[in-house]
Amino acid sequence: MSVIALNPCIACGACCAFYRASFYWTEAAPDAGGTVPPELTERLTPFMAVMKGTHSSKPRCICLQGNIGEQVHCNIYPQRASVCRDFNYSGQDGQPDERCEKARAAWGLPPLCPPSPVEPDQPIKPKAA
Ligand code: SF4
Numbered sequence: 216m217s218v219i220a221l222n223p224c225i226a227c228g229a230c231c232a233f234y235r236a237s238f239y240w241t242e243a244a245p246d247a248g249g250t251v252p253p254e255l256t257e258r259l260t261p262f263m264a265v266m267k268g269t270h271s272s273k274p275r276c277i278c279l280q281g282n283i284g285e286q287v288h289c290n291i292y293p294q295r296a297s298v299c300r301d302f303n304y305s306g307q308d309g310q311p312d313e314r315c316e317k318a319r320a321a322w323g324l325p326p327l328c329p330p331s332p333v334e335p336d337q338p339i340k341p342k343a344a
């Protein structure tokens with residue numbers, strides 16, 4: 216089985232339609248070595264750019280294709296900004312990721328790392344006075 220087949224993001228896309236995807240503006244400046252196509256971004260502040268569609272009360276990145284929770288892909292995947300490359304899915308490094316789970320929950324998707332059930336014989340800590 217390939218690693219790609221195990222990546223839950225291809226059947227999700229929730230974070231790309233939940234968070235503002237902003238980054239230092241040079242990432243969308245080809246003259247400065249940026250890889251993100253500038254026409255797909257807008258300036259947020261003098262120093263920050265944002266993916267079009269994500270600076271909204273109902274965000275959805277202009278580059279997100281497909282149906283959330285079914286099958287999606289990013290049109291600029293190899294050129295995406297650091298904020299996108301650095302976003303881990305929950306469980307990717309063996310730990311739950313709160314941001315991933317929050318975006319999934321907002322789209323009605325189940326958690327990737329459900330909380331562990333409390334062991335029945337686990338002692339209950341007394342509350343601090
Ligand atoms: S919300 Fe999590 S699982 Fe969904 S696309 Fe983003 S990182 Fe991947």
Ligand code: SF4
Binds near residue numbers: 277278288292295299
């Ligand atoms: S550029 Fe790609 S990975 Fe980044 S928010 Fe848009 S669709 Fe998601």
